[in-house]
Amino acid sequence: MLGSPDHRQRSMPPMKEQDHYIGVDRGALLLAQNNYSIDLSLGDFDSITDDEKKIIEKVSNKIISFEPEKDDTDAELSLVYATEIFEAxxxxxxxxxxxxxxxLLSIIMIVLQPRFEGIIAKLSFVNQTNTVSFYLPGSYTLYKEQDKKYCSFIGLTALSNLTLDNSFKYTLDKESFEYPIALISNEFVMEKGTASFDKGLIAFIQSKD
Structure with a gap:
């Protein structure tokens, strides 16, 4: 799924035959210009010219257009339709x-909406310098991305009994926080590490400068 990135953070998905590609607003044009076959293009397309819209139409299997004035953002609507049309x-x-x-904040806060709770574990965000994934309570093995130096645990809600093992530079042993908190600039000291917690929602970010 490709949105409309700032050119400095532009990152294109790898081309894989088994994947479905969704272009959101101007992201659909970027996919078309880079020779992707688009399964679904959607958005209000208010930043797209008529000629650019024709380019999108030529390579899109399906197009869904919305009015610019609507209750949901393009990103929210893209997730709604992605889950309805594709069993991702x-x-x-x-x-x-x-x-x-x-x-940016509206994108991050999508995972706090109850209607998207069922896809939290499936969802991740990628750009040139960051990968963001989301975790509900449980125990997880996390793998270091080789091109990323830092990892951060962002508590989007209160957290209970957060534990980070000695695979991380900064460890925690059943620490609880009664408020959202950003535990940033940690680092892997091994190729993988274990994190666990009993309550809350975490955005796990791997990043580089």
Whole structure:
């Protein structure tokens, strides 16, 4: 799934025959211009010219257009339709970090909406310098991305009994936080590590400068 990224953070999905590609608004044009076969293009297309829309139409199996004035963001609608049309095992959103802070926050806060609770474990965001994945309570083996130096645990809610083993530079042993908290700039000291917690929602970010 490709949104409309800032050109400095543009990251394109790998081309795989078994994957489905969804272009969201101007992200559909980027997919078309890079020779992707698009399964679904959607958005209000308010930043697209008529000629650009024709380019999208030529390579899209399905197009869904919305009015610019609507209750849901394009990203929210893309997740709704992605889950309705495709039985996805994984949903990766590229191009999620544009220039507007309000757009960025709306993307991150999608996972706090009850209607998307069922896809939290499937959802991740990718750009040039960050990978974001989301975790509900449980115990997880996390693998280091070789091109990323830092890893951060962002508590989007209160957290209970967060434990990070000695595979991380900074460890925790059943620490609880009664408020959302950003535990940033940790690092893997091994190729993989274990994190567990009993309550809350975590955004796990691997990043590089």
């Amino acid at each position: 095992k994984q949903i990766i959103l590229y191009g999620w970090s544009g220039g507007r802070l309000d757009h």
